Amino acid sequence: MTLQEKIDRNITDFRSFLRELADKYGDTPAVREYHGKELVDRNYLELKRDADAVSRFLLAQGAEERMHIAAVGATSYQYIAAYFGTVDTANVIVPTEAQLSTETQCELFHMADVTGLFFDKHFEDAIPEIHEKCPDIKLFICLTDGVESHDLGDIHIHSINEIEKEYAEGEEIIVPLEHDTFSTILFTSGTTSARPKAVMLCHGGIIDNIFSGELEQRDSTNKVKLIALPIHHALSFNTDICMGFRNGDTVFVNDSMLHIAKNFKVAKPYTAILVPMIFENFYHKIMKAHEVHPEVDLKAMARDVFGGEVEVFYCGGAHLRAEIADAFAEWGMPVFEGYGMTECSPRVAANMPWRYRRDSIGRVVDNAHVRIKDTELQVKSPSVMLGYYKDPEATKAAFTEDGWLKSGDIGYIDEDGFIFLQGRIKNLIILSNGENVSPEEIETKLYDCTFIKECLVYEENGQITAEVFPDAEYAEMHKVTDVEKEISAAIKAVNKSMPTTKSVRSVKFRYEPFERTATNKIKRTGRGKKAA
Known part of the structure; x- marks a missing residue:
């Protein structure tokens, strides 16, 4: 029997999706991860059991309104179980990047009206500051296996393992979920804007x-x-993991x-x-x-x-x-x-x-x-x-x-x-003759030069400029001593292959990587200044 015959495509929410996975794949390992030096498997039945335990725990908190619960930490089985357990109760999960400063995390928590927080133990040192700056967050849950519930000053830290044990048995979760039930807030990280946007996704949209x-x-x-x-x-949770x-x-x-x-x-x-x-x-x-x-x-x-x-x-x-x-x-x-x-x-x-x-x-x-x-x-x-x-x-x-x-x-x-x-569109270079030039189009051609590791094209003083970070390792491997000469020759070749209006007129070399956004895109902020 093929998977096409096994999977029900008519499900429209995460809870039905998880039940389908447990029914169809049962004791097949769902997640394999390291615990110390040992590899540990958790199967699809265990994933549903533990996600349901998180759901029962959240329902037991008695919140009258939908909770927005942030999640900060590395990819793990417990993070995945917490994600399912949160959205299965019509609460909203708010994943944020673990490498952000505590100050930035708090700004995002305020933007998303966060009232609870899942975190792994590497983030625990930041909890007192978060508690002070985000007083609306009342619920703190540590996702790291082996960590017991404990108090951090006047902050109570719940243990995911204890939650899964205490709430392992109980009634099936029956909170109503529809296609358009709000499930997730994800923050976008623009290449030209410092302020992220909080994207609202729904159950049916992600499942679709x-x-x-x-x-x-x-x-x-x-x-x-x-x-x-x-x-x-x-791309990680919705596409990579859930697909x-x-x-x-x-x-x-x-x-x-x-x-x-x-x-x-x-x-x-x-x-x-x-x-x-x-x-x-x-x-x-x-x-x-x-x-x-x-x-x-x-x-x-x-x-x-x-x-x-x-x-x-x-x-x-x-x-x-x-x-x-x-x-x-x-x-x-x-x-x-x-x-x-x-x-x-x-x-x-x-x-x-x-x-x-x-x-x-x-x-x-x-x-x-x-x-x-x-x-x-x-x-x-x-x-x-x-x-x-x-x-x-x-x-x-x-x-x-x-x-x-x-x-x-x-x-x-x-x-x-x-x-x-x-x-x-927002990166278009508008030349003095009114022609629009896409910097990405030129960058794609420049990247065909194997000696260029990173590059950025923009307008400066009325002309198209390419800022280039050479690939020193590649140059060394091929015993090239004058990498700037090689890159300059490659840029001349690119210019010959394109209309004159798209020619790179100025080249800047840099010897440290460009600053990048949380989604690993080069930041364009502060470049592309026009002549006065």
Whole structure:
């Protein structure tokens, strides 16, 4: 029996989804993670049991209004159980980035009206300050296994393990849930704006997105996928983790980016979603290792690095340079790119092994519709957000009068329905002759130069400027001593391939990485100054 026959696509909320997973996949391992040096499995039945325990605990708090509960910490089984347990009771989960300062966390908590907090033990030192600055937060729950309930001054810290034990048995959760029941607040991190927006997502929208692609055509479950993206991202929880659950996979939690190479070998996954920077780092290390050991078959060496079982990779967050994508394809581990927005839960379009076009972001996913209006890509889908929390003006501005979400991205759709991005409207360079130039279009071409690690194109003093961070490691590996000369020559070649109006007229070299947003995008703030 194939998974298509096993999974009920008519479910519209997280609680029904979790029940379906427990019914269909039972004692199949759902999550595999490290406890110290030991790998521990938790199956789908245990996940439902523990999520239900969290739900009963939250209901026992007697809150008269919907609670907004933040979650701060690394990806873990307990984080996942807490997420399900929260939204299954019509409460709202508010994941935030663990690396943010306490001050910034508190600002986000106030924006989202947070009244409870899940956290792991690494965050406990910040709890007294949060308690002082966010007096509306009354409920503190530590997600770390093995930590007992305790008092931190006058703050009581609940233990997730004790909650799961005390509330393991009880009646089924029956809180009403509808397609549009508010479930999640996710913060966007803009490339030009310092202030994030609080995106409101709903049960049915996220579930629709989880089922917005074809199920794997296979007769068995219990394949392993490695989870490397931070769980507070929509691409991580909604797409990576929950789509893995949909397929009956075992998600292997990468406990640290410092350990990712080791964890690929241990996990032996069939797939993973990674960002371009990770692909590039692996590529350089593989090529350097092959230079030291040329007698070893390159494809075999590369496949062994990732555990030997990888069938396909997916890339999100930014465009992967062609050289890297081509290498992985030659190694039998093709990388497919897609497109999404937090506001769309997040998937909008995707390339798949059976439906792919080079340089595109793929075709629109199931149930979604995309149109190009005045060069802008616009989306209509059941997965689109409810709006921005307590920001009706921003919500109104995000939609067209006829109800399409404005992506802010420039693109086009070819005759076969594949979507191609050309840049961001807000980043457009408007030249003195009135012509619009997309800096991303130029950046994509510059990234074909293997000596460029990072770059940013903008207007300065009336001309197109490229600011470049060279790839010193790659230059050293290829015994290139004058990397600036190589990059300058590459930029001249790019200029010849483009209209004169899009030529890079000024080049700036920098020798430290660009500052990045929480979603790993280069910040453009403070650049692109025009001449007076």
